[in-house]
Amino acid sequence: MRNQPHSQWQVIDAAAEQRESAWSLDRQVELRTWLLIGIAIVGLCVIGIRISQLKAYRQQSFLENANPITIREESIPAVDGRIFSSDGQLLAYDDERFNVSVHYRWLEDPPDPRWLRSQVKTLKKRSLELKELSDDAAEEQVLELRKNLWQKLILAGNITPEEFEKTRKKIQKQVEGIAEVVDRNQLEKKQKKDAEQEERSGSFSSWDDVWKLVKSELTEPPSRGRPDPIVIREELDYHPIIQNVSTSVVAEIESHPSEYPGVRIAPSTTRIYPRGNLASHIIGLRSSLREDQIRERRAELEGPDPLAYQAGDRQGRFGVERSYNSILRGLPGSQKVSLARAGDLIKTEKIRSSQSGKHLVLSLHSQLQLASEEMLDELISPEPSLIPPLPDGLVDPSAKQTQGGCVLVMNIYSGELLAAASSPRPDLQKLAIGSSDYWQELNSDKRAPLLSRVTQVLLAPGSTFKPVTAVALCETDGVPQETFQCRGFLDDPFSHRCAIFQSYGIGHEDITLTDAIAQSCNVYFFAAARRMGSAPLVTWCDRFGFGNTTGVDLPFEQSGHVPAPRDNQPEGKYQWYPGDNLGLAIGQSYLTVTPLQMLTMTALIANGGELVTPRVVSRIASGGENSEKPDIIPPVKSKPIPISPETITAIQLGMKEAVASPKGTAHKTAYLKEIAIAGKTGTAQTGGNRDSHAWFIGYVPADRPQYAFVIMLEHGGSGGADAGPLAKKLVQSLLELGFVEPK
Numbered sequence: 001m002r003n004q005p006h007s008q009w010q011v012i013d014a015a016a017e018q019r020e021s022a023w024s025l026d027r028q029v030e031l032r033t034w035l036l037i038g039i040a041i042v043g044l045c046v047i048g049i050r051i052s053q054l055k056a057y058r059q060q061s062f063l064e065n066a067n068p069i070t071i072r073e074e075s076i077p078a079v080d081g082r083i084f085s086s087d088g089q090l091l092a093y094d095d096e097r098f099n100v101s102v103h104y105r106w107l108e109d110p111p112d113p114r115w116l117r118s119q120v121k122t123l124k125k126r127s128l129e130l131k132e133l134s135d136d137a138a139e140e141q142v143l144e145l146r147k148n149l150w151q152k153l154i155l156a157g158n159i160t161p162e163e164f165e166k167t168r169k170k171i172q173k174q175v176e177g178i179a180e181v182v183d184r185n186q187l188e189k190k191q192k193k194d195a196e197q198e199e200r201s202g203s204f205s206s207w208d209d210v211w212k213l214v215k216s217e218l219t220e221p222p223s224r225g226r227p228d229p230i231v232i233r234e235e236l237d238y239h240p241i242i243q244n245v246s247t248s249v250v251a252e253i254e255s256h257p258s259e260y261p262g263v264r265i266a267p268s269t270t271r272i273y274p275r276g277n278l279a280s281h282i283i284g285l286r287s288s289l290r291e292d293q294i295r296e297r298r299a300e301l302e303g304p305d306p307l308a309y310q311a312g313d314r315q316g317r318f319g320v321e322r323s324y325n326s327i328l329r330g331l332p333g334s335q336k337v338s339l340a341r342a343g344d345l346i347k348t349e350k351i352r353s354s355q356s357g358k359h360l361v362l363s364l365h366s367q368l369q370l371a372s373e374e375m376l377d378e379l380i381s382p383e384p385s386l387i388p389p390l391p392d393g394l395v396d397p398s399a400k401q402t403q404g405g406c407v408l409v410m411n412i413y414s415g416e417l418l419a420a421a422s423s424p425r426p427d428l429q430k431l432a433i434g435s436s437d438y439w440q441e442l443n444s445d446k447r448a449p450l451l452s453r454v455t456q457v458l459l460a461p462g463s464t465f466k467p468v469t470a471v472a473l474c475e476t477d478g479v480p481q482e483t484f485q486c487r488g489f490l491d492d493p494f495s496h497r498c499a500i501f502q503s504y505g506i507g508h509e510d511i512t513l514t515d516a517i518a519q520s521c522n523v524y525f526f527a528a529a530r531r532m533g534s535a536p537l538v539t540w541c542d543r544f545g546f547g548n549t550t551g552v553d554l555p556f557e558q559s560g561h562v563p564a565p566r567d568n569q570p571e572g573k574y575q576w577y578p579g580d581n582l583g584l585a586i587g588q589s590y591l592t593v594t595p596l597q598m599l600t601m602t603a604l605i606a607n608g609g610e611l612v613t614p615r616v617v618s619r620i621a622s623g624g625e626n627s628e629k630p631d632i633i634p635p636v637k638s639k640p641i642p643i644s645p646e647t648i649t650a651i652q653l654g655m656k657e658a659v660a661s662p663k664g665t666a667h668k669t670a671y672l673k674e675i676a677i678a679g680k681t682g683t684a685q686t687g688g689n690r691d692s693h694a695w696f697i698g699y700v701p702a703d704r705p706q707y708a709f710v711i712m713l714e715h716g717g718s719g720g721a722d723a724g725p726l727a728k729k730l731v732q733s734l735l736e737l738g739f740v741e742p743k
Contacts (some may be wrong), residue, residue: 069346070236070339075310076350077269078330081357083283083320086418086618089366091283092321092428094269094330098250100157101238104175106146106262107168112235116142149260156249157242167241175234182230236339238264264345271314273428279369280425281452282362282417282554282616284319285432286328288312308332318452320360320617322555327620330357361619361631363416371733372407372421375726379713380405380423380447402691402722404714406453406595407730412603412699412708414636415612418739424449453712455557458592462684462719463520463665464695465587465598467605467651470513472540473528474647483510490526496582498522499683517654518664520681522586529585537584538564543641544601544611546593551613551637560592587682599710602697604641605655606678606705608648613637655680656702666696669724670731674742676702677731681719691715696723700731700740707739 083092105115120138123145124131133141154164253260271286289297291311298305307329309315315329316322333354338346379402409419424447430438442449451457473480486508488501498521501507508521516524529537541547547562563584567574574590583589596614604611613636620632655678658664659671665681679698686692694716699708709730711723734740 072337072339073351074335074337075308076333076335076352076354077267078332078354079269079356080271080286080314080330081328081359083328083360083362085279085362085364085366085369087365087367089275091275091279091362091366092271092273092286095272097244097268097270098247099240099266099268100153100242100245100249100253101264101266102153102241103238103262103264104171104235106149107239107241108172108175108235109168111143111146145261149263152260153242153263156252157245159242164241171239171241175232175239178234179230179232182232186230238262238266240266244270271432273432275366276429277425277427278366278373279362279364279420280319280428281422281454282319282364282420283428284321284323285317285428286314286321286325287317287432287434289315318555320362320554323553324360324617324620328357328360331355358632359621360617361621362616363411363418363618364420364616365418365737365739368409368419368733368737368739369421372409372419372730373423373425375729376405376407376421376423379716379722379726402694402713402716403447404451404453404457405716406457406710406712407726408454408595408599408710409730409734410599410603410612410614410708412607412612412705413610415600415603415614415638416618417614417616418707420454420616422453426450452554452556453595453714455552455554455594455596457712457714458558458560458594459693459712459714460589460591460684460686461587461593461598462682462693462695463522463586464680464682464697464719465591465593466517466520466525466585467655467680468540468544468546468601469525469528469537469585470517470651470654471544471643471647472532472536474513474650475540475643476532476536479644479646479650480513483512484516484521484524484527485509486511486516486521486523488523490523490530490582496523496526513650514654514657515663517651517680518657518661520658520665525585526582529581534565534578534581534584537581538562541584544597544604546591546597546601550594550596550600552596553615553617553634557596558594560594560597561590563589563591587684595710595712598695598697598712599708602699602710603708605648605651606699606708608645609641609643611639611641652678652702655698659698659702665720666698666724666727669720670696670698670727672728672731674735675700675731675740676743677727678702678705679724679727681724683717683719686715691717694719694721694723696727698727700734707734 079094079096082090082094085091105112108115116139117135119142120135123138123142124133150164154161157164250265253263253265257263273280273283273285289309289311294309294311297309307326308331310332313332316325321328331354334351336349336351338348340346405423407419407421408417410417424445426442426449427438486498488498488505488507490496493501498507500519507523508515508519511519511521511524513524515521541562541564547559549557549559561574563574563576563580565576566572567576580589584591600611600614615634615637617634620634622629622631656676658681659666659677659679661667666677666679670677670679677698677700679696682693682695682697684693684695692715694711694713696711696719697709699705709727711726711730713723713726716722731740735742
């Protein structure tokens with residue numbers, strides 16, 4: 001109003017005009033103009049300062065948003081340690097391989113429209129000739145470039161177009177399946193959120209609800225009918241399309257990156273078991289860990305994983321692959337990988353180099369192991385018997401089929417196992433490949449080939465247990481000097497009898513402790529157990545290690561069970577009766593042992609009273625960059641058992657006579673002129689009209705013991721007739737390989 005030359009509302013009153021002129025911007029036009037200019041300048045200065053600040057301190061972040069680069073940390077595969085036999089044979093190793101991996105967008109068909117447009121822009125920038133092309137023509141050029149890339153990969157990988165297409169479609173199907181699940185979850189969350197917002201907008205219970213609605217409407221974008229699909233990591237990742245290519249293919253791809261866009265060479269390792277099923281239960285298996293197993297492992301560990309496991313890394317499942325997993329395991333390295341928006345590789349930067357695992361040298365001798373397995377495989381039936389037991393206790397000899405067995409050889413002083421054969425057994429290479437058909441075949445085999453007969457099978461040892469009873473007798477009452485009259489049975493002709501009485505109706509007549517061991521007189525040991533009572537025998541079972549694991553460096557070892565009065569406790573799983581002591585004296589009743597426990601017992605008799613701990617690893621050697629470090633030799637572990645020399649001598653003589661004497665139970669099948677063998681046969685009855693378990697324990701040479709051995713045939717028949725010939729073959733192999741010398 002004041003801008004007019006004259007106002008009809010001008011106040012005439014001088015006093016009123018003075019009051020009005022005290023402060024009025026309308027009267028001061030120049031001041032008002034400069035004031036507005038000043039406010040504008042201050043605003044522009046604030047904006048300019050903020051722009052300068054952003055340019056100086058935030059420029060990099062804006063550039064990253066304009067051209068986003070994904071930086072991720074990837075592991076560099078490490079090589080796990082090798083496993084050798086004592087004679088230098090390679091039993092397990094990591095084969096380093098190179099795989100060709102291709103970015104998903106270069107495999108996707110039909111291609112993603114956004115990726116195709118970005119490739120068109122990139123193509124036009126690189127070539128002036130293509131810059132004048134239309135977008136449609138440029139897209140055709142990109143598709144032609146992708147087609148040529150596929151052809152090059154097919155030729156480089158030496159595969160058929162059908163194989164390439166099958167792999168490509170499999171990858172695309174997996175990625176699309178993951179994306180579909182993610183999109184579905186996103187849509188469900190959005191629908192749930194929209195329903196909650198609609199419910200809140202319909203009714204307000206408080207001013208807080210009103211404020212939340214206003215805040216949501218002002219700060220959140222408007223709801224769309226359907227959210228944009230999420231781009232999952234797998235769509236921006238590289239996927240292996242060709243496995244195990246040659247180094248010449250690697251050189252071709254890496255030296256011409258422009259000709260192989262979207263292609264990377266990914267190193268990997270594969271565990272190889274070149275000897276197949278040789279010593280498979282001892283060597284064991286390494287297989288890949290799943291994502292859920294990694295989560296379980298991290299949950300069990302209180303701190304960071306010392307072995308840095310990730311999904312896909314291999315871990316030992318059984319055998320020394322498991323018990324020495326932390327030693328064999330190579331520590332993976334790490335590298336920083338920079339990827340462009342479309343997933344193209346920009347650069348890689350190594351953070352940490354990988355470290356190779358240590359090597360294991362087993363005490364097993366490959367030739368002796370092979371000979372032991374071959375002699376077992378000749379006896380083990382390919383399929384379990386389907387013939388039902390005959391009535392009235394009759395057994396059809398033609399139906400006898402050995403279901404499994406093992407052969408063990410050990411140095412009696414160091415505890416090193418030279419052979420640990422188990423049959424049936426799996427083929428490690430087939431297991432490593434991961435064939436579902438082979439896995440189904442193993443699980444459907446009723447002979448349980450995945451069960452190690454060395455450490456996991458629990459059986460009654462039969463008469464091979466009598467040396468333990470002899471020790472208990474001699475250490476309780478002294479070595480018996482008088483003879484014992486064996487009439488073939490203890491009290492009743494129909495129970496507690498000798499095998500000779502069951503076959504010929506006669507006893508052993510006058511017999512000594514040495515003869516009782518050599519001729520396997522049951523009645524002698526029945527009578528001894530009755531005189532001693534249960535306490536001495538149970539005590540000596542404990543001292544020999546029965547009922548406990550041997551401590552061998554193999555996983556999943558079973559401990560077995562010794563019948564004793566303590567089983568009658570309320571929490572006990574067994575019921576003990578006084579008659580069980582007689583059965584225990586001859587290795588029956590409900591006594592269960594492993595062949596490895598019988599081996600340590602045999603070694604104790606042979607070495608004069610040392611209970612050695614068996615082991616299969618004799619040396620740990622450094623690998624890779626640490627190969628110059630000295631080898632680690634595990635110490636020999638043994639425990640002295642206080643047994644008098646007279647007792648040891650008497651039992652050793654009895655075991656020697658069992659093979660050397662014509663009356664010995666092993667003379668016909670195990671005697672050799674070239675070398676003296678000490679042994680003890682055992683035929684463990686199983687009941688149910690099934691064949692007995694055949695056992696043979698022994699050591700060589702009988703005069704200067706060096707090696708103890710055990711042979712067990714599950715439902716194999718007689719210890720003398722069936723296990724004895726294998727003992728003879730085994731000792732002949734020891735002679736041929738030079739482990740022992742002839743007389």
